[in-house]
Amino acid sequence: MPLLAFxxxxxxxxxxxxxxxxxxREESLAHGPRQxxxxxxxxxxxxxxxxxxxxxxxxAVLGVLPLVVLAQLGVVVCIGVxxxxxxVRTMLVPSLALVLGExxxxxxxxxxxx
Numbered sequence: 001m002p003l004l005a006f007x008x009x010x011x012x013x014x015x016x017x018x019x020x021x022x023x024x025r026e027e028s029l030a031h032g033p034r035q036x037x038x039x040x041x042x043x044x045x046x047x048x049x050x051x052x053x054x055x056x057x058x059x060a061v062l063g064v065l066p067l068v069v070l071a072q073l074g075v076v077v078c079i080g081v082x083x084x085x086x087x088v089r090t091m092l093v094p095s096l097a098l099v100l101g102e103x104x105x106x107x108x109x110x111x112x113x114x
Contacts, residue, residue: 019048021093027039052084052086059073
């Protein structure tokens, strides 16, 4: 069960992260790193949050199954997706982007010099 939960959470987290960071990169080319991340959060935040909450609800349904492993997997992935959606994507990734500035885009070139 821990391996399955890990695989689900990493795969789902990467999808949401790609969605947010790709938009942030596009916006930062025109508006700079700080304003680009804020604009990306404004554009994708609602989509990521609603998709994460919906996905968490789907996995929460597994929590009522009589199979212990599926119930555990459902609860763990539900909590993990909510944490990923509400904490990591809305606070941690933008904070890291703002603290790191241009270094956030490493190993690529700076967004100002594509």
